[in-house]
Amino acid sequence: MAASIATPAGLRKVPGRRGQGLTALLYLSPWLIGFSVFFAYPLIATVYFSFQRYDLFTLEPVGLLNYRYFWQDEAAWTSIRNTLWLVVVMVPLRVLFGLGVAQLVTKLKAGAGFFRTVFYLPSLVPLVAGTLGFVFLFNPGTGPVPAIMSALGLPSPDWFGDPAWSKPGLTLLALWSVGDLMVIFLAALLDVPKQLYEAAALDGAGPWQQFFHITLPVIRPVLMFAAVTGVIQTLQYFTQAMVAARVASGSTDSAGSVFTPGYPDQSTLTFPEWLFQQGFRDFAMGYACVLALILFAVSMVFTLILLRQFRGLGEEE
Incomplete structure (x- = not known):
């Protein structure tokens, strides 16, 4: 009877690279x-x-x-300017306002849950419904906001009917629904170790010094997330601008009616709106694909720039 020979563990058959792949x-x-x-x-x-x-x-x-046609398309360049305006103005204001509201809620000793709910609720409203309500509230003829401002002796512009005020009106709408950012910043602020604030206070650091030297460095990853996602969302800004322009212009969906986005005077025309107009209304799908590729490339460039900037801030610290 042949004796069985045990195989050492190191000599067992090992799967080849192809099998692992x-x-x-x-x-x-x-x-x-x-x-x-x-x-x-x-x-x-x-x-x-x-x-x-x-x-x-x-x-x-x-x-x-x-x-080649893209370089000659005046409406496309107008939409680019409007979209860049929203990126440069709306995104920083949303981040600053959301951070400020979150900081305020963390300082409240009573009613913090109530105010947290009040600030967060607008972000739960559907985009179309929220935009409709916001435009009606600021309507110069029937809206309560202009009436209150007039009663107080304050000027009341035509927010969504004047080209000079249409983009600021959309920015106010974005600030009204800043509750999503507020909740994210609130979680980040509550996660900052209190021992750091206590040590800084013992060293004589004031509130502003604590904010700039403790709070901001600790929540930097959250700030980066808010900035990157905010830029990407604003580059794709479509629903609010389309609904606000349609309501402010009084356009309807009746037979034979034609609505061109951007009212008033192309001041709210964003790049995604022009892409939609070319692809799904004018059926210039080839040109719409060019616009889509440009939007994709610009989004990538903005994201890489923001990531590099935040990474540089982290290395300096």
Whole structure:
């Protein structure tokens, strides 16, 4: 009878690199399928259609014609200026206002839960309903806000009917629904160790010194998250501008009515609105793909710049 010989653990058969690679691909397959179907293929198709004249029925290669037309499209450049205005003004104001409200709520000793709920509720209102209500509130003819301002002897501009005030009106709407940022900042502020404030107070640091040298460095990752997501959302700003312009202009969906976004005088025309107009109303799908690629590239550039800036602040500290 042959004696059985035990195989040492170190000499056991080890799967080859090919088997390990197949195992890794198996675990990664859900992500790879989702990435391919919902990102890679649409991106490649968008690049392909950007070189075509495509109206959902006919497909004709036109080379760089769509890209050359972009440089001559005045409405596109107007939408770019409006969108950049919103990014530069609306995003910082939302971050500062949300942080200020969160800081105020943390200092309240009584009724903090009530005020937290009051500030958060507007962010739960659907975008269309909230925009409708906001435009009616600021309507110069029937809205209560202009009436109150007039009673107090304050000037009451036509917020959504005057090109000079339309974008500030949209900014006020964004500040009204800042509750989502307020909750995020509130959680970050409550997570700052109190021992740091106590030690700083013993060293004679005042409230502002504590805020700039303790609070801001600790919540920097949350600030980065708020800034990056805010820029991306504002670059895709569509619903509020479209609804506000439609309501302020008195446009209806009756047969034969034509509404061009951007009322008044293209002051609320954003880049996504112009993309929508070209692709789904004028059926210039090839040119709309060019606009979509530009929006994607600009979003990536803004995100990389913000990430680099916040990373640089962290290294300096």
